[in-house]
Amino acid sequence: MRTFAYERATSLAQAAERASEPGAMLYAGGTTMLDLIKLGVYRPQRVIDITFLEDPALRTIEVAGGTLRLGALVKMNQAAEDATVKDRAPVLSESLWLAATQQLRHMATLGGNVMQRTRDTYFRHPDWLDLADGDAAEVETYGNTPYGDGRLTTVRQPTRLSAVLGTTETDTASYPGDFAQGLVAFDAVIEITGPDGAREMPFADLHVRPADKANEGDYARLAPGEVITAFRVPLSPALARSTYVKARDRASYAFANASAAVGLEMDGDAVADVRIGLGGVATVPWRAAAAEDVLRGGPLTEETMRAAAEAAFADAVTHEANAFKVPLGRNVIVQALTTLTRMEG
Amino acid sequence: MAETYHVVRDVNLPLIGKGVPRMESRAKVTGAARYAADEPLAGALHATLVTSAHAKGTLTAIDTRAAEAVPGMRLVLTHRNMPALGDLARYTTGGAMQSSFFPLASTEIRYAGQIVALVVADAPETAEEAAKLVRPRIDGVAATASMHVDGAAEPVPVPEDRLPPIRVGDMDAAFAGADTIVEGEWRTPIQHHNPIELWFTAAEWRDGGLTAHVPSQWVTGTRAALATAFDLPVSRVRVLSRHVGGAFGSKGAVLNHTLVACAAARMLGRPVALYVSRSQMFTVGTMRPAATQRIRVAVRDGRLTGLEHTQIGQTSRFDTFFLPGTEQTTRLYAWDAIRADEATVATDVNTPGFMRAPAEVPTLFGLESAIDEAAWAAGVNPLDLRLNSSAAGGDSVSGLPWTSHGLDECLRRGAEAFGWSDWQPETRAMRRGDWLHGYGLASAVYPTYTAPATADLRLGSDLSATLTGAAHDMGMGTYTIVRQIVAAELGVPQDGIAVDLGDSDHAPNSVAGGARQAASFGSAVLDAARRVRSRVIELALAEGRPLAGADPTEIAFADGVMTASDGRTARLSEVVGLAPFGVIEVRGTWVPAAVGMKSVMELYRSGNAGIAGMVTDAYARAAFGANFVEVAVHTRTGEIRVPRMVGAFAFGRVLNERTARSQLTGGMIWGVGSVLHEATEVDHRYARYINGDLGEYFVPVNADVPSVEAILVEEEDRHINPLGAKGVGELGITGVNAAIANAVHHATGIRRRDAPIRMEHMLGA
Incomplete structure (x- = not known):
């Protein structure tokens, strides 16, 4: 039996210290991590459970200095229901509501949520590697996956669920989360504590695009032992007038085929500020900056919305199975913008 | 040979029987009910399957050394050390195996x-x-797991001696005289059952006999297969x-x-418990095969006249x-001419099998979609086209003639409850906000299968009763309905009736499939209750007895009292007490008139007795339904x-x-x-399924089905069996696929002839 050690962290610093050792992994809600361990994707030697840390900074939601700060151990459900989040950042509340199930939302933490891995079937089922030429070379990299030897890239092919943005020829696995699209759209910053102290980083820098990955374990720009402790989102009129649209194959409990986290601020008939984050269509949480540029400063009409949606997918690379994600993704952007025009500014 | 029963007068149950809650529901929700894997098995070892990543080829070597070196390991069973088994047959050829290919018998990799x-x-x-x-x-060598892909084999007609093609009427005349003709090809994908309880086997050998705990729809057949496999008399096997x-x-x-699990347990001299994992359930057993329907429909004067269906x-x-x-x-409507053929395409997959309404779901998706297209093309209300035919x-x-025929009544009752009169022959006309709504309908049909059945019933003088049979309850309510039958016939309280099913040592029965069990086993239970009743009457009416x-x-x-027509009464408990030892024990049997007694003998050996199906020499027999759905498609x-x-x-009778x-x-x-959701997707490069778990193979969640209403239409059927009951287990799903596809068309104007229908097909809407 493949055993691993389980430890409860006693402090953030101690968690960072312990998690920095080879073979160690941080554990919070565990809702994805336990699945991946059972599937043989993660093979930790030690699991450091941070869910018992009492530090209020990890567990609270607060507004200070024009910033919404969400502790990383806040449960998805708690943030979704939070009155301040609903009022000042509806896109974040909605994206959490539309994610997973009630049971999972009660377990999963915000920090863990953004760290969830792709749902790409080839990634989740290591037995696909048996079809690759050559022998298994179990390279234990950061993330403790069996994918260090590159066999995954030789077996993987695009599926219906694959990304169309930010892909490479051998990696089209899409980022599955919902919460992250709002964070990337609204310039969130993450607070990090590591063995060498605290730092912060734009959320947009957290996830590594396939083109920048040395191997499958390099999916996030965190050093060994680094713990995400909070998300800071600058408050803005666009954040207050924001929404999350998610298109999925069934009415609940499904990842997005395409989603859009969109915020809007109007100045008369002109767009003063607009933010568009895309999910389900990209390899990482995706900021549709080109689409925002089309709209910013101009009128918001069916035509400009369509033009923005076109711009968002100008660089899309599609395959037969996932070509629909381009028209779908465009429509999701238009749907979100249209929804916002119906809301009071 | 036909029989006629007086089902209303003779059976002490109303045509729509009382909705008694499942007798095992408390045990199930409290965890007390024992499923196969819950049976305690002292000293059991635990097993896991290893499966092939490749779809086709030859196993050239299998390195088990690392596995065998793991502390706590007992056995790695491969083709090298798998003992030879007896000569097993597939169920379609009189045996009980799902497939004729036993993988550990050789080095061949076939899926x-x-x-x-x-x-x-x-x-x-x-x-x-x-x-x-x-x-x-x-x-490994190249393989093809899909029939809907370039490189798939050509269809081969099913041999006429196994299935004669259907030829009725003058096809040329029907199509020459048609005012509307619709022709097309409809496709359905591979799908998997995914019951929540995984496949499992626990095997225990004792004194040369085998006991197997297997979640099963057919304990008698499983017993026979295990007896053959391990060269034992059936009496030494218990399932x-x-x-x-x-x-x-x-x-x-x-x-x-x-x-494999039973063989390992025998080799090790210890009980072995084996769970099949969710992913392995997509490959080591059966599935709903993909299918193509080639259909041509002729309509004349608002009536269906010609059907070609392959x-x-x-x-x-x-x-x-x-x-x-x-x-x-083909029997749903009064066509003037019918031509129907069946063919198969061989692919590199495990042998397909039966999945809820196996024959009807794919064929009705095609046929009821084609009829809807024909109605639109002919300018006839789809409801009227069906009723006119x-x-x-x-x-x-x-x-x-039909034993009873409820389709027209179902169409009318369903239409009224749904509000079909609001349907307008215009697509994209029902817009609510960002959603386009649409209505669709489709007929449902499931043939009535009945098979020989047996049941044992014992009634004691304390009025406790025990009913046993090698029948099955996969959640349908078998325990509950057979208890209702006994209670109604004998006038005793249900609480005093113990029902024990799912044991191959009990009275033998056929497979609980094809919606046959309630109609068949229920009739045997009724027979048992009537035999007890006759015996009690005999005792009570004898000379010097209370009802002489x-x-x-x-x-x-x-209520435990027998009442004669002259008003005299006798306490049932006292009358039963007059029997030797105060107990009456009987075996109830029932054999459909269309099944020969010779074939019944086989029931005791293999559980594989003859079966009466949709057509006997006297009657056509089927349950019918009509599905009405409203869909909404986001613009x-x-x-x-x-x-x-x-x-x-x-x-028929609702038990x-x-x-x-x-x-x-x-x-x-x-x-x-x-x-809308289910399709087992294939990676064609490797002829391998890519979504083999419930995270990736989608089924509906509660939010997908906010309003589901089933109307039970009263129907008296005097020719099916003494209960007047047909089957209901398979009927509900049969027409829904086409009804939804038709509603999607009404909502959007988009016709989809391939299932599943998904958002990517609606983006033009």
Whole structure:
């Protein structure tokens, strides 16, 4: 039996210290991590459970200095229901509501949520590697996956669920989360504590695009032992007038085929500020900056919305199975913008 | 030979029986009910399967050394050390096996996910980890797991001696005289049952005999297969399956893993428990095969006149498995001319099998979609087209009368409850906000199968009764309905009746599949109750007894009291006390008139007795229904939702209103999944499934089915069996696929002839 050690962290610093050792992994809600361990994707030697840390900074939601700060151990459900989040950042509340199930939302933490891995079937089922030429070379990299030897890239092919943005020829696995699209759209910053102290980083820098990955374990720009402790989102009129649209194959409990986290601020008939984050269509949480540029400063009409949606997918690379994600993704952007025009500014 | 029963007068149950809650519900929700894996098995070892990543080729080596070195390991069973088994047969050829190919008999690899080894260890975790260390080396060759892909084999007609094609009327005349003709090809994908209870086998050998705990729809057949496999008399094999957590056809025939687990237990001299993992359930057993329907429909003057229907179904390379849906669906309407053929395409997959309404779901998706297209093309209300083509007067293929025919009534009742009169012949006309709504309808049909059945009943003088039989409850309510039958016949309280099913040592029965069990086993239970009743009447009316001289045909049984027509009464408990030892024991039997007694002898050996189907020499027999659905399609995202479903169903006597409704609504909900969500996707490069778990293979969730209504239509059937009951288990799903596809067209104007229908197909809406 493949055993691993389980430890409860006693402090953030101690968690960072312990998690920095080879073979160690941080554990919070565990809702994805336990699945991946059972599937043989993660093979930790030690699991450091941070869910018992009492530090209020990890567990609270607060507004200070024009910033919404969400502790990383806040449960998805708690943030979704939070009155301040609903009022000042509806896109974040909605994206959490539309994610997973009630049971999972009660377990999963915000920090863990953004760290969830792709749902790409080839990634989740290591037995696909048996079809690759050559022998298994179990390279234990950061993330403790069996994918260090590159066999995954030789077996993987695009599926219906694959990304169309930010892909490479051998990696089209899409980022599955919902919460992250709002964070990337609204310039969130993450607070990090590591063995060498605290730092912060734009959320947009957290996830590594396939083109920048040395191997499958390099999916996030965190050093060994680094713990995400909070998300800071600058408050803005666009954040207050924001929404999350998610298109999925069934009415609940499904990842997005395409989603859009969109915020809007109007100045008369002109767009003063607009933010568009895309999910389900990209390899990482995706900021549709080109689409925002089309709209910013101009009128918001069916035509400009369509033009923005076109711009968002100008660089899309599609395959037969996932070509629909381009028209779908465009429509999701238009749907979100249209929804916002119906809301009071 | 036909028989006529007076089902209303003779059976002490109303046509729609009381919705008594399931008798085992408390045990189930409290965890007290024992499923196969819950049976305590002292000293059991735990096993895990190792399966092939490759779809086709030769196993050139299998390195088990690393696995065998794991502490706590007991055995790695491969083709090298698998003992030879007896000569097993597939169920379609009189045996009980799902497939004719036993993977551990050779080095041949014939489908991805095929069993290549069994790993047995002291703990399940050890077995699982060791299984990952078994390294099979497979010399793989190219393979094709889909029939809907370039390079798939050509269809081969089903041999006429196995299934004569249907030829009725003058086809040329029907199409020459048509005012509307619709022609097309409809496709359905591979789908998997995914019962929540995984496949499992626990095997225990004692004194040379075998006891197997297997979630099963067919303990008698499983017993026979294990006896053959291990060269034992059937009396030395016992198969137990008291509760089953869903089966849907996947637990009928015997699967290879059960043989492997039993062999390992014998080799090790210890009980062995084997769970099949969710992912392995996609490959080591059966599935709904992909299919293509080639259909041509002729309409004249608002009536269906001509039908050409060829179904091409997927099978494996090593078995010709076919599901002749056209045998059933051609009989739905009064066509002037019918031509139906069946063919198969061999692919590199495990042999397909029966999955809820196996023959009807794919064929009706095509046929009822084609009829809807024909109605639109002809400018006829789809409801009227069906009613104008009523086959109530008799089956248009055989010319025989129906035992009862409820389709027209279902169409009318369903239409009224749904509000079909609001339907307008215009697409994209019902817009609500960002959603386009649409209405669709489709007929439902399921043939009535009945098979010989037996049941044992014992009534004691304390009025406690015990009913036993090798029958099955996979959640349908069998325990509850047979208890209702006994209680009604004998006038004793239900609480005092113990029902013990799912044990092959009990009175033998056939497979609980094809919606036959309630109609068949229920009739045997009724026979048993009537035999007890006769014996009690005999005792009570004898000389010097309390009801001496009374009319034996007019004794009422209620509340533990027998009442003669002259008003005299006797306490049932006292009368039973007059029997030797105060107990009456009987075996009830029932044999459909169309099944010869010679074939019944086989029931005791193999459980594989003859079966009466949709057409006997005297009658056509089927349950019918009509599905009405409302869909909503998002104008931008193309998301398809089903806010409302109404179905009306006629299937003879309803034994229990609650459990029957549950069967129907469950089927209707599955229909939503079947046409909108479910497809087992294939990676064509490797001929391998890519979404083999419930995270990736989608089924509906509660939010997908906000309103599901099943209307039970009263129907008296005097020719099916003494209960007047047809089957209901398979009926609910049959018409839903087409009804939803038709509603999607009404909403959007988009016709989809391939299932599943998904948002990507609606983006033009």
